[in-house]
Amino acid sequence: MKIATFNINGVKARITALTDWLTESQPDVALLQEIKSVDENFPRELFEDMGYNVETHGQKGFNGVAILSKYPLEDVIRGLPGGEGTGRDGADDAEARYIEATVVGDRAVRISGLYLPNGNPAPGPKFDYKLRWMDRLRARAADLLAAEEPALLAGDYNVIPQEEDAARPDAWREDALFRPESRAAFRRIVNLGFTEAFRARTPGPGHFTFWDYQAGAWNRNDGIRIDHFLLTPQCADLMRDCWIESEVRGREKPSDHVPVWVDLAV
Protein backbone atom coordinates (compact mmCIF):
# COMPACT_ATOMS: atom_id res chain seq x y z
CA MET A 1 0.00 0.00 0.00
CA LYS A 2 1.51 3.27 -1.16
CA ILE A 3 0.52 6.31 0.89
CA ALA A 4 1.49 9.87 -0.05
CA THR A 5 1.17 13.22 1.71
CA PHE A 6 0.99 16.35 -0.44
CA ASN A 7 0.36 19.98 0.51
CA ILE A 8 -1.30 21.07 -2.74
CA ASN A 9 -1.77 24.81 -1.93
CA GLY A 10 -5.29 25.14 -3.29
CA VAL A 11 -7.23 22.31 -4.93
CA LYS A 12 -8.86 24.53 -7.56
CA ALA A 13 -5.53 25.86 -8.78
CA ARG A 14 -4.02 22.38 -8.74
CA ILE A 15 -6.61 20.34 -10.67
CA THR A 16 -4.32 19.61 -13.61
CA ALA A 17 -1.14 19.11 -11.61
CA LEU A 18 -2.96 16.93 -9.10
CA THR A 19 -4.79 14.67 -11.56
CA ASP A 20 -1.63 14.29 -13.67
CA TRP A 21 0.28 13.30 -10.55
CA LEU A 22 -2.37 10.79 -9.43
CA THR A 23 -2.45 9.22 -12.90
CA GLU A 24 1.33 8.87 -13.11
CA SER A 25 2.22 8.03 -9.52
CA GLN A 26 -0.85 5.99 -8.57
CA PRO A 27 -0.93 6.39 -4.78
CA ASP A 28 -3.36 4.05 -3.01
CA VAL A 29 -3.90 6.79 -0.45
CA ALA A 30 -3.22 10.53 -0.78
CA LEU A 31 -3.36 12.82 2.26
CA LEU A 32 -3.89 16.35 0.97
CA GLN A 33 -3.32 19.60 2.86
CA GLU A 34 -4.24 23.22 2.13
CA ILE A 35 -7.18 22.36 -0.11
CA LYS A 36 -8.38 25.95 0.56
CA SER A 37 -11.93 24.89 -0.19
CA VAL A 38 -15.18 24.20 1.60
CA ASP A 39 -16.37 20.59 1.40
CA GLU A 40 -19.19 21.55 -0.97
CA ASN A 41 -16.78 22.96 -3.57
CA PHE A 42 -14.19 20.18 -3.37
CA PRO A 43 -14.14 18.38 -6.76
CA ARG A 44 -14.88 15.00 -5.22
CA GLU A 45 -16.47 13.50 -8.37
CA LEU A 46 -13.25 14.11 -10.27
CA PHE A 47 -11.36 11.90 -7.85
CA GLU A 48 -14.17 9.38 -7.45
CA ASP A 49 -14.09 8.90 -11.22
CA MET A 50 -10.38 8.05 -10.81
CA GLY A 51 -11.27 5.29 -8.37
CA TYR A 52 -10.80 7.11 -5.05
CA ASN A 53 -12.98 7.30 -1.98
CA VAL A 54 -12.95 10.92 -0.80
CA GLU A 55 -13.20 12.40 2.69
CA THR A 56 -12.73 16.13 3.26
CA HIS A 57 -12.49 18.58 6.13
CA GLY A 58 -12.51 21.98 4.51
CA GLN A 59 -13.08 25.63 5.32
CA LYS A 60 -13.44 28.83 3.31
CA GLY A 61 -10.29 30.32 1.88
CA PHE A 62 -7.61 28.74 4.06
CA ASN A 63 -6.34 25.44 5.42
CA GLY A 64 -8.43 22.34 4.75
CA VAL A 65 -7.39 18.68 4.54
CA ALA A 66 -8.62 15.67 2.60
CA ILE A 67 -8.04 11.96 2.09
CA LEU A 68 -8.23 10.14 -1.23
CA SER A 69 -8.15 6.35 -0.92
CA LYS A 70 -8.60 3.45 -3.31
CA TYR A 71 -9.50 1.35 -0.27
CA PRO A 72 -12.58 1.99 1.85
CA LEU A 73 -12.30 4.58 4.63
CA GLU A 74 -13.99 4.06 7.98
CA ASP A 75 -14.41 5.89 11.30
CA VAL A 76 -13.48 9.35 10.00
CA ILE A 77 -12.56 12.04 12.54
CA ARG A 78 -12.59 15.68 11.39
CA GLY A 79 -10.68 18.16 13.52
CA LEU A 80 -7.90 17.49 16.03
CA PRO A 81 -9.40 16.31 19.31
CA GLY A 82 -9.16 18.69 22.25
CA GLY A 83 -9.82 21.81 20.20
CA GLU A 84 -10.30 25.33 21.45
CA GLY A 85 -12.97 26.60 19.11
CA THR A 86 -16.22 25.47 17.61
CA GLY A 87 -15.82 24.16 14.10
CA ARG A 88 -18.42 22.97 11.69
CA ASP A 89 -20.10 19.57 11.77
CA GLY A 90 -19.32 19.10 15.42
CA ALA A 91 -15.57 19.36 15.01
CA ASP A 92 -14.01 21.11 17.99
CA ASP A 93 -11.42 22.95 15.90
CA ALA A 94 -12.09 26.38 14.41
CA GLU A 95 -9.38 25.72 11.80
CA ALA A 96 -9.64 22.70 9.49
CA ARG A 97 -6.21 21.14 9.92
CA TYR A 98 -6.73 17.48 10.81
CA ILE A 99 -8.52 14.42 9.45
CA GLU A 100 -8.15 10.82 10.55
CA ALA A 101 -9.57 7.56 9.20
CA THR A 102 -9.04 3.83 8.99
CA VAL A 103 -7.93 2.49 5.61
CA VAL A 104 -9.40 -0.98 5.19
CA GLY A 105 -6.96 -2.95 3.06
CA ASP A 106 -5.84 -6.53 3.66
CA ARG A 107 -5.02 -5.11 7.06
CA ALA A 108 -6.41 -1.96 8.67
CA VAL A 109 -4.15 1.10 8.94
CA ARG A 110 -5.16 4.18 10.90
CA ILE A 111 -4.05 7.31 9.06
CA SER A 112 -3.96 10.96 10.12
CA GLY A 113 -3.53 13.83 7.69
CA LEU A 114 -2.46 17.09 9.31
CA TYR A 115 -1.64 20.68 8.44
CA LEU A 116 0.19 22.06 11.44
CA PRO A 117 -0.05 25.83 12.04
CA ASN A 118 2.76 27.88 10.49
CA GLY A 119 3.21 29.95 13.66
CA ASN A 120 4.76 33.09 12.20
CA PRO A 121 5.42 35.70 13.33
CA ALA A 122 7.27 34.31 16.33
CA PRO A 123 7.07 35.11 19.11
CA GLY A 124 3.41 36.08 19.21
CA PRO A 125 -0.13 34.68 19.45
CA LYS A 126 0.19 32.64 16.25
CA PHE A 127 3.33 31.00 17.58
CA ASP A 128 1.58 30.26 20.88
CA TYR A 129 -1.27 28.67 18.94
CA LYS A 130 1.19 26.50 17.02
CA LEU A 131 2.75 25.19 20.23
CA ARG A 132 -0.64 24.52 21.84
CA TRP A 133 -1.73 22.68 18.68
CA MET A 134 1.42 20.56 18.88
CA ASP A 135 0.58 19.70 22.49
CA ARG A 136 -2.83 18.50 21.38
CA LEU A 137 -1.27 16.55 18.51
CA ARG A 138 1.06 14.86 21.01
CA ALA A 139 -1.94 13.78 23.09
CA ARG A 140 -3.66 12.31 20.02
CA ALA A 141 -0.40 10.63 18.92
CA ALA A 142 -0.05 9.06 22.36
CA ASP A 143 -3.55 7.60 22.07
CA LEU A 144 -2.73 6.13 18.65
CA LEU A 145 0.47 4.59 20.03
CA ALA A 146 -1.41 3.05 22.93
CA ALA A 147 -3.62 1.13 20.51
CA GLU A 148 -0.52 -0.85 19.41
CA GLU A 149 -1.78 -1.08 15.84
CA PRO A 150 -0.37 0.12 12.49
CA ALA A 151 -0.97 3.88 12.39
CA LEU A 152 0.70 6.91 10.88
CA LEU A 153 0.49 10.69 11.15
CA ALA A 154 1.54 12.49 7.99
CA GLY A 155 1.36 15.95 6.53
CA ASP A 156 2.79 19.44 6.56
CA TYR A 157 4.25 19.73 10.06
CA ASN A 158 5.69 23.20 9.39
CA VAL A 159 8.75 22.10 11.40
CA ILE A 160 12.34 21.85 10.13
CA PRO A 161 13.61 19.13 12.49
CA GLN A 162 17.40 19.56 12.08
CA GLU A 163 20.00 21.87 10.51
CA GLU A 164 20.48 19.38 7.69
CA ASP A 165 16.81 19.80 6.77
CA ALA A 166 17.37 23.33 5.43
CA ALA A 167 19.62 24.45 2.59
CA ARG A 168 20.33 27.66 4.53
CA PRO A 169 19.55 27.00 8.21
CA ASP A 170 20.78 30.44 9.25
CA ALA A 171 18.01 32.04 7.16
CA TRP A 172 15.41 30.19 9.27
CA ARG A 173 16.95 30.66 12.71
CA GLU A 174 14.23 33.07 13.98
CA ASP A 175 11.40 31.51 11.98
CA ALA A 176 8.56 29.61 13.68
CA LEU A 177 9.42 26.57 11.53
CA PHE A 178 12.92 26.29 13.00
CA ARG A 179 12.78 27.87 16.44
CA PRO A 180 13.99 25.65 19.28
CA GLU A 181 10.49 25.48 20.81
CA SER A 182 8.99 24.09 17.57
CA ARG A 183 11.77 21.55 17.11
CA ALA A 184 11.50 20.46 20.76
CA ALA A 185 7.73 20.02 20.43
CA PHE A 186 8.28 17.89 17.32
CA ARG A 187 10.88 15.78 19.15
CA ARG A 188 8.50 15.31 22.08
CA ILE A 189 6.03 13.66 19.70
CA VAL A 190 8.62 11.55 17.88
CA ASN A 191 10.18 10.48 21.17
CA LEU A 192 6.91 8.96 22.35
CA GLY A 193 8.03 6.05 20.19
CA PHE A 194 7.41 6.98 16.55
CA THR A 195 9.64 6.32 13.56
CA GLU A 196 10.26 9.38 11.40
CA ALA A 197 9.97 7.43 8.18
CA PHE A 198 12.18 9.45 5.84
CA ARG A 199 15.10 9.71 8.26
CA ALA A 200 14.85 6.01 9.07
CA ARG A 201 15.83 5.36 5.43
CA THR A 202 17.85 8.36 4.23
CA PRO A 203 20.44 10.20 6.36
CA GLY A 204 22.25 13.37 5.41
CA PRO A 205 21.58 16.87 4.05
CA GLY A 206 19.99 18.04 0.82
CA HIS A 207 16.53 16.43 1.04
CA PHE A 208 13.69 18.95 0.90
CA THR A 209 9.90 18.97 0.50
CA PHE A 210 9.22 22.74 0.15
CA TRP A 211 10.72 25.46 -1.99
CA ASP A 212 9.29 28.99 -1.74
CA TYR A 213 7.75 30.50 -4.88
CA GLN A 214 9.88 33.60 -4.32
CA ALA A 215 13.43 34.43 -5.32
CA GLY A 216 13.95 31.34 -7.49
CA ALA A 217 14.16 29.01 -4.49
CA TRP A 218 13.57 25.88 -6.59
CA ASN A 219 16.18 26.76 -9.20
CA ARG A 220 18.71 27.42 -6.44
CA ASN A 221 17.57 24.31 -4.50
CA ASP A 222 16.96 26.59 -1.51
CA GLY A 223 14.53 24.23 0.20
CA ILE A 224 13.44 22.90 3.57
CA ARG A 225 12.10 19.51 4.74
CA ILE A 226 8.83 20.10 6.60
CA ASP A 227 6.49 17.34 5.35
CA HIS A 228 6.87 14.22 7.46
CA PHE A 229 5.56 10.72 8.20
CA LEU A 230 5.49 9.46 11.78
CA LEU A 231 4.86 5.72 12.10
CA THR A 232 3.83 3.67 15.11
CA PRO A 233 6.13 0.68 15.76
CA GLN A 234 3.55 -1.67 14.26
CA CYS A 235 3.43 0.53 11.15
CA ALA A 236 7.24 0.88 10.97
CA ASP A 237 7.43 -2.93 10.89
CA LEU A 238 5.50 -2.77 7.61
CA MET A 239 7.54 0.00 5.93
CA ARG A 240 9.25 -1.03 2.73
CA ASP A 241 10.36 2.41 1.62
CA CYS A 242 9.98 6.17 2.08
CA TRP A 243 10.92 8.80 -0.49
CA ILE A 244 10.37 12.39 -1.63
CA GLU A 245 9.03 13.00 -5.13
CA SER A 246 10.99 16.20 -5.59
CA GLU A 247 10.73 16.33 -9.40
CA VAL A 248 7.06 17.32 -9.05
CA ARG A 249 8.24 20.81 -8.01
CA GLY A 250 9.66 21.42 -11.49
CA ARG A 251 6.41 20.81 -13.38
CA GLU A 252 3.84 23.31 -14.74
CA LYS A 253 1.95 25.36 -12.16
CA PRO A 254 3.29 23.41 -9.20
CA SER A 255 2.49 23.56 -5.52
CA ASP A 256 5.32 24.93 -3.39
CA HIS A 257 5.43 21.51 -1.65
CA VAL A 258 6.07 18.08 -3.19
CA PRO A 259 4.65 14.64 -2.30
CA VAL A 260 6.30 12.40 0.27
CA TRP A 261 5.61 8.66 0.21
CA VAL A 262 5.71 5.51 2.27
CA ASP A 263 5.25 2.02 0.88
CA LEU A 264 3.79 -0.38 3.44
CA ALA A 265 3.72 -4.17 3.14
CA VAL A 266 -0.05 -4.26 3.44
Next chain:
DNA sequence: ATGGTCGCCGAGCGA
Protein backbone atom coordinates in the same frame (compact mmCIF):
# COMPACT_ATOMS: atom_id res chain seq x y z
C1' DA B 1 17.89 46.89 1.96
C1' DT B 2 14.00 45.74 -0.41
C1' DG B 3 11.13 42.94 -2.92
C1' DG B 4 10.85 39.04 -4.85
C1' DT B 5 5.49 34.75 -5.69
C1' DC B 6 1.52 32.44 -5.18
C1' DG B 7 -3.81 31.40 -3.96
C1' DC B 8 -7.68 32.64 -1.67
C1' DC B 9 -11.07 35.92 -3.91
C1' DG B 10 -11.95 40.06 -5.78
C1' DA B 11 -8.94 43.60 -0.62
C1' DG B 12 -5.52 42.26 1.80
C1' DC B 13 -4.04 38.15 4.34
C1' DG B 14 -1.56 33.98 4.89
C1' DA B 15 2.39 31.46 3.62
